Amino acid sequence: xSALTQxxxxxxxxxxxxxxxxxxxxxxxxxxxxxxxxxxxxxKAPKLMIYEGSKRPSGVSNRFSGSKSGNTASxxxxxxxxxxxxxxxxxxxxxxxxxxxxxxxxxxx
Amino acid sequence: QVxxxxxxxxxxxxxxxxxxxxxxxxxxxSSGSYYWSxxxxxxxxxLEWIGRIYTSGSxxxxxxxxxxxxxxVDTSKNQFSLKLSSVTAAxxxxxxxxxxxLVGAIDYWGQGTLVTVSS
Numbered sequence: 001x002s003a004l005t006q007x008x009x010x011x012x013x014x015x016x017x018x019x020x021x022x023x024x025x026x027x028x029x030x031x032x033x034x035x036x037x038x039x040x041x042x043x044k045a046p047k048l049m050i051y052e053g054s055k056r057p058s059g060v061s062n063r064f065s066g067s068k069s070g071n072t073a074s075x076x077x078x079x080x081x082x083x084x085x086x087x088x089x090x091x092x093x094x095x096x097x098x099x100x101x102x103x104x105x106x107x108x109x
Numbered sequence: 110q111v112x113x114x115x116x117x118x119x120x121x122x123x124x125x126x127x128x129x130x131x132x133x134x135x136x137x138x139s140s141g142s143y144y145w146s147x148x149x150x151x152x153x154x155x156l157e158w159i160g161r162i163y164t165s166g167s168x169x170x171x172x173x174x175x176x177x178x179x180x181x182v183d184t185s186k187n188q189f190s191l192k193l194s195s196v197t198a199a200x201x202x203x204x205x206x207x208x209x210x211l212v213g214a215i216d217y218w219g220q221g222t223l224v225t226v227s228s
Contacts, residue, residue, distance in 0.1 A: 003155070036214045038156075045205060045221055046156065051214035089156050093213030096169045098146075103155040 004029065004090055004101035011107040017078040020104045022090030023071060030071040034093035037066060037075045040103075041086045049088075050075060082108050111136040113206050113219035121200075121226050127193040131206030131219060138187045139164045144209040145189045147180060149202040150221070157202075161209055162189055196226045 005023040012018040022035060029035055033053040038046035048057050050066035053073065063078045073092070077084055085108040090101040117129035131145070138145060146161035160170035162180045170178050174193070182189040193200060204224055208217040 032212075034212045034214075038215070045218040046215070047218075048214060048216050051210075051216075052212060057216065091156075091158070091213065091215070097160070097171060098158040098209070098213050100148075100156045100158055 002099070004092060004099055006088075006090060006101040006104045008102070009105045009107065011109055012077075012080045013109045014080050014082065016080050017076060018080060018106065020075045020077075020088055020090075020106070022073040022075070022092075022101045024073075024092050024099070025071055028092040028094040028099055029068065029073050031095075032093050033068055035066065035068060035073040036091045037064075038089045038091065039084075039086045040089065046089060077106070080108055084108055111208060111217045113208065113217055115204060115206050115219045115222040117222065117224070119223060119225060121196055121224060122228050123197055123226055124195055127191070127196050127200060127224055127226070129191045129204055129206070129222065129224070131189050131191075133187045133189075133208075138182065138189065139184045142211065144169075144211070145180075145182065146207045146209040146215065147191045148205045148207055148215070148218075149200075150205070151199075151202040159191065159193075159204075198226050200224070201226045 037050040040046040054066040088104045112134045121127045144161040147159040177194045179192040203221040205221045206219045207215045209215045
């Protein structure tokens, strides 16, 4: 299985919106609406931000939203805040295993 | 609140077997609605899914690691374990244990433990 493809970096100013893409194949992202997204601050464990493509766990801000089109899933963060600066990873259910994206570093300018 | 804690040697010699245990507290590993998973992250790099086990003992492994990985569960101790054989420097990473729901969402993570492969 190959890692899902994410942009290495994205940036935005406070208050703006950004979108991070996650491209897979018809065997993973395209077959299941089961992409999850994780936020990771330096030295910390990842935190679940979106699951099953677009659902938010309790306690996660509604500024975070997820969607999918074909083999590409997307994470949108609206109203960027300084604390959103982190690495973001997508992960797709792929039947008998999981596969992560390579990660995207979000910089809040 | 479910908590997971990794334990095991922080240094392993090349060609030997890496062994880690994850102790789960705040919930039963036998609940039946979750997989128990291992994920790793080399320094400065991305996350890699290693594999998972269901309470029945059924396992799924990353195809690229399958020949070297064994995940097992001890429900009496509320623990699950990872063994990775024939390690090389490329296996040096922070290893996380985690709880994964039946459709792949990883909702609880351990703090991670650094394992270095070096002679």
